[in-house]
Amino acid sequence: SQQGEEDPQALSIQEGENATMNCSYKTSINNLQWYRQNSGRGLVHLILIRSNEREKHSGRLRVTLDTSKKSSSLLITASRAADTASYFCAIRDDKIIFGKGTRLHILP
């Protein structure tokens, strides 16, 4: 089974800047989901984008999906200290498979 691969593995930016994380995968998908994990906590669902969708927004989050390139990106605009967390993409074909995540650190 396939696994999404996030890029970069770690990212540090200044508060107020935008953060972009990418996810690549290998085969066809039904949908792709992004989750956030704060230190010591369980994962929290952020957004789901279906294979026939190209872009979705939720508050300061923007997700794009390019099925021809088998990739997705998560953009967090106007980052805040509270956005410091690990971000995972999850690929859905016959089951959901999580990537290894991007660790995002927002510097004050």
Added chain:
Amino acid sequence: DAGVIQSPRHEVTEMGQEVTLRCKPISGHNSLFWYRQTMMRGLELLIYFNNNVPIDDSGMPEDRFSAKMPNASFSTLKIQPSEPRDSAVYFCASSLSRPDTQYFGPGTRLTVL
């Protein structure tokens, strides 16, 4: 809604002992997932149930691991005998079939000495 409930939150045990982790999914959800998370391997799916029936247990590391879901509101993950390499955070998650967004519990941090 209370969310997914896991117990215990922390477990410290000695090698060779039996460990039982418990999960109560969100009421009405028909799928339940057990994951293990470590720094080295990331988040690994161990097993998932649909309507209380195990659908895919290919992620269960070996025969020392077993999982049950006797009813829609309770599941257990058992490790017998436990080994130090089983030390990890174990998460339970539940979802509906549509949409299949997963809701995670707070996890059980297991340390095997």
